[in-house]
Amino acid sequence: MRNPMFVYDEKLTDLIFDYCRWRLALDPVPLDYGGAVHESLAASLEGLMSPGGTDPVDVMELFDKTLATAAVSVDSPKFLAFIPAAPTKAALLFDMVVACSSLQGTSWIEAAGPVAAENQALRVLADLAGLPGGAGGCFVAGGSAGNLSGLMVGRDTAGVRMGDAAPDHPVVAISEEAHSSVGKALHVLGVDSLLVPCHDHRLTGRALRDALANDPRGDDVIAVVATAGTTNAGIIDDLAGVADVAEERRLWYHVDGAYGCAALFAPSVRGRFDGIERVDSFVVDPHKWLFAPFDCAALLYREPWLAKAVHSQDASYLEVLHRDTPEEWNPSDYAYHLTRRSRGMPLWFSLAVNGTDAYRDAVETVLATTQAVADLIETLPHLELVRRPELSVVLFRRTGWGKDEYDDWSDRLLEDQTGFVMHTTWDGDAVGRLALLHPDTSIELVAEILASTA
Numbered sequence: 001m002r003n004p005m006f007v008y009d010e011k012l013t014d015l016i017f018d019y020c021r022w023r024l025a026l027d028p029v030p031l032d033y034g035g036a037v038h039e040s041l042a043a044s045l046e047g048l049m050s051p052g053g054t055d056p057v058d059v060m061e062l063f064d065k066t067l068a069t070a071a072v073s074v075d076s077p078k079f080l081a082f083i084p085a086a087p088t089k090a091a092l093l094f095d096m097v098v099a100c101s102s103l104q105g106t107s108w109i110e111a112a113g114p115v116a117a118e119n120q121a122l123r124v125l126a127d128l129a130g131l132p133g134g135a136g137g138c139f140v141a142g143g144s145a146g147n148l149s150g151l152m153v154g155r156d157t158a159g160v161r162m163g164d165a166a167p168d169h170p171v172v173a174i175s176e177e178a179h180s181s182v183g184k185a186l187h188v189l190g191v192d193s194l195l196v197p198c199h200d201h202r203l204t205g206r207a208l209r210d211a212l213a214n215d216p217r218g219d220d221v222i223a224v225v226a227t228a229g230t231t232n233a234g235i236i237d238d239l240a241g242v243a244d245v246a247e248e249r250r251l252w253y254h255v256d257g258a259y260g261c262a263a264l265f266a267p268s269v270r271g272r273f274d275g276i277e278r279v280d281s282f283v284v285d286p287h288k289w290l291f292a293p294f295d296c297a298a299l300l301y302r303e304p305w306l307a308k309a310v311h312s313q314d315a316s317y318l319e320v321l322h323r324d325t326p327e328e329w330n331p332s333d334y335a336y337h338l339t340r341r342s343r344g345m346p347l348w349f350s351l352a353v354n355g356t357d358a359y360r361d362a363v364e365t366v367l368a369t370t371q372a373v374a375d376l377i378e379t380l381p382h383l384e385l386v387r388r389p390e391l392s393v394v395l396f397r398r399t400g401w402g403k404d405e406y407d408d409w410s411d412r413l414l415e416d417q418t419g420f421v422m423h424t425t426w427d428g429d430a431v432g433r434l435a436l437l438h439p440d441t442s443i444e445l446v447a448e449i450l451a452s453t454a
């Protein structure tokens, strides 16, 4: 007798597809509550893992009523904390295809079709950045994985670039605004960081050059990380100035554009990214502002053969993966992972069916709404704009408020389901922060949120 877990089950399929159809059609998506739920989740889950299994209808009921509502909907236009998400319908649907087809994308020999498609999506991003035709990489789980994998190549190829000048104890130059995942990657890699002091929270070529000249470890620096769109404030570093220094000193140049590089699609701000065409590696998270479902980050290298020399895994059972046919491309060779799902496919499908103009328009819409939000803040007497937004993060001060008042405000907004916001720290003070990303986040909605600070 066949094991029933592997037999097609019409009722179970309907149960799940009906749920997905309902969730996809929700307009608007309810914001829900995340960690703010009060009943005990452990009590609700009690006894569910049993030898005989539980009726799927009951399990879905529990998921729908108790678990799903205990997650703030990151795809709600009211989600303005951290970095939101806004996957397209096409991308979400194709994620189900990836799941139902068990699509993996580890190697060419197993999955040439999906890998070719993922590479086509990567090429769109490489072209936006202006990288040469030989550029390539792979999709990884997130910006953190991308930063780690890119910097690992920077570390391990220092000898090739720098020859005798390569230091015994390599150091990577980063700015104070670098994302925490960069520091973590350096920790994993066993590499120290040289913190470049920045004027106005922006890493410039001049600041980097000065830091390298003045710090006793300057000559040990083998790589530099610039951020194209800081998570806290959406600031784009001086990518061209940093590129000049990287070239002079033969540093590996990695750009962390996990959040901001989506705006390469937007002609109105494209000029701010000038210099990105000179990177050795960069990361952008389609699961943030490129409207793909989790978890999807694109990692691209100017010279992918360098990455391959570093990341290719040696194991006798893996030798067959490498046949070196001209088309062959093994995503496992371009990051520290091996087995991976074809997580770039939902983006590929959505780009193919919607067209790149729709992406340009969606990003431009968010940029325009952000400017309107900044304008509105400037008209409100009790609010002060911290700085003009460069991308889609707005920072503001509410006169008289400290951390506790911002926290109370967040709690109130979530409780009445008006919005999900979190304050941040700016020059040592608590300030309000709104991160826009969903094209459906309207100025009216943000105006309502801001009105509640009165």
Ligand SMILES: *Cc1c(COP(=O)(O)O)cnc(C)c1O
Binding pocket: 083, 141, 142, 143, 144, 145, 179, 181, 227, 229, 230, 231, 256, 257, 258, 259, 260, 285, 297
């Ligand atoms: C979000 C973010 C990361 C981390 O990416 P994950 O996808 O969460 O791993 C890194 N750098 C920047 C600038 C980010 O905004």
